[in-house]
Amino acid sequence: MTREPKGNPVVLDAAARAVLQIFWDKSDEARALDEMRCPVRDILDRVGDKWTLLILIALSRAPQRFSALQRAIGDISKRMLTQSLRTLERDGLVSRQVFPTKPPSVEYALTAMGESSLVPVVALVSWASAHHDAIRASRRLYDTLETAPL
Amino acid sequence: MTREPKGNPVVLDAAARAVLQIFWDKSDEARALDEMRCPVRDILDRVGDKWTLLILIALSRAPQRFSALQRAIGDISKRMLTQSLRTLERDGLVSRQVFPTKPPSVEYALTAMGESSLVPVVALVSWASAHHDAIRASRRLYDTLETAPL
DNA sequence: CGGGGTGGTCTACTTTTGAGACCATAGGCC
DNA sequence: GGCCTATGGTCTCAAAAGTAGACCACCCCG
Numbered sequence: 001m002t003r004e005p006k007g008n009p010v011v012l013d014a015a016a017r018a019v020l021q022i023f024w025d026k027s028d029e030a031r032a033l034d035e036m037r038c039p040v041r042d043i044l045d046r047v048g049d050k051w052t053l054l055i056l057i058a059l060s061r062a063p064q065r066f067s068a069l070q071r072a073i074g075d076i077s078k079r080m081l082t083q084s085l086r087t088l089e090r091d092g093l094v095s096r097q098v099f100p101t102k103p104p105s106v107e108y109a110l111t112a113m114g115e116s117s118l119v120p121v122v123a124l125v126s127w128a129s130a131h132h133d134a135i136r137a138s139r140r141l142y143d144t145l146e147t148a149p150l
Numbered sequence: 151m152t153r154e155p156k157g158n159p160v161v162l163d164a165a166a167r168a169v170l171q172i173f174w175d176k177s178d179e180a181r182a183l184d185e186m187r188c189p190v191r192d193i194l195d196r197v198g199d200k201w202t203l204l205i206l207i208a209l210s211r212a213p214q215r216f217s218a219l220q221r222a223i224g225d226i227s228k229r230m231l232t233q234s235l236r237t238l239e240r241d242g243l244v245s246r247q248v249f250p251t252k253p254p255s256v257e258y259a260l261t262a263m264g265e266s267s268l269v270p271v272v273a274l275v276s277w278a279s280a281h282h283d284a285i286r287a288s289r290r291l292y293d294t295l296e297t298a299p300l
Numbered sequence: 301c302g303g304g305g306t307g308g309t310c311t312a313c314t315t316t317t318g319a320g321a322c323c324a325t326a327g328g329c330c
Numbered sequence: 331g332g333c334c335t336a337t338g339g340t341c342t343c344a345a346a347a348g349t350a351g352a353c354c355a356c357c358c359c360g
Contacts, residue, residue: 011265012210016272022279023207024222040207043278043285050198057173057190060162066338072174077318082339092288102326103337113281113288115161120277122166123270128193129172131263135193138242138263200348216307227349232308252357253306 046091051076051084053121056110059094060118063109093117196241201226201234203271206260209244210268213259243267 012020023040046052051073058064058072070081085108088094093114099105110118162170173190196202201223208214208222220231235258238244243264249255260268 011262012268012272016268017210019272019276019279020207020210020268022275023204024211039279039282040275041204042282043274044203045200047274048198048200048203050195053194053198054173054191057170060167060170061174067336077320078339079319079341080317083317090289090292091285092292093285098338101337103324106338112161113284116281117277118162118166118170120270120273122162122169123273124193124197125172125190126169127267127270129169129189131266132189132192134263135241135243139240142240142242217305225349227351228308229310229350230348233348248307251306253355256307 046087049084049087051080052088053124055081055084055088056093056114056117056121057125059108059110059114060121063107066106066108069108088114196237199234199237201230202238203274205231205234205238206243206264206267206271207275209258209260209264210271213257216256216258219258238264 022038025038054073054076055069058069064072066081066085069085070076070078073081076084085094085096089096089108092111095109095111097107097109099107172188175188204223204226205219208219214222216231216235219235220226220228223231226234235244235246239246239258242261245259245261247257247259249257
């Protein structure tokens, strides 16, 4: 069995690969320390929150109020919207301002840091739209093979 | 109350902002069609899977076998690892090859498309490590204010 | 001949999420 | 004057998803 020499096609340059080393660093020592959790895991817990990125994108054009956000995203429950916004606020990506109108309205906006997070988000969305067709094709193929009669 | 004119600080250029329009496009018409789901939602469902990105990163250096992956990630259950790998395989980001050794071993590797996904992932991780300190500082501040005595 | 490593699956148990009721207030409509 | 709407949430309960760990068949190593 001549296994191909391990290694993937080269797409990333050395600097880019170095960035991903952060992930492996944590494996060595910082595993137990929550305080010193590697940024990868820490931030991926946010990004890995289904709604976080959606909220960031929804706020990318302009500040929005709570219910406008809910309408924009569509299928998010109030509960998760509240929770995600709180987390985002705590992390300093989103600001929350209450206007003492008759029924008080609350406006959420990206902070400077939140705005800066859009840069990688755009990269992600670009990649997603560029490969969406290929992915859907791959899924169809996979499902066909799985369902295929023996 | 002089509300600031709506709009966020300018960080993204016009092209980048155009990319994010994809999100709003879906709101108009494709809302009901699962088949035509906008790429944003579709791919964010993957990214929004807590483990997907971690697996991609773990595979970024070299192909890995199932149990090596589990050890690398650490706190993922077999169940979720299996499930996430299947999804990734179905989406065409990861390939699965079985070697008929004594106890059969299975090697997972990034496909070309999977490799290309590392580009935005690197962007994300870069951003994460660059802002990790600021985020933790923001959390501390937030928690202090919340816990503060009236 | 027992223990460990292979890649998973299956079955509980636990945590997270979603759907919807509820709240106080006020404005517009008729 | 009533009624419905909208505001931003919180609360509760049911459903969905995730975790932990047993189990499996197989073989090598000691």
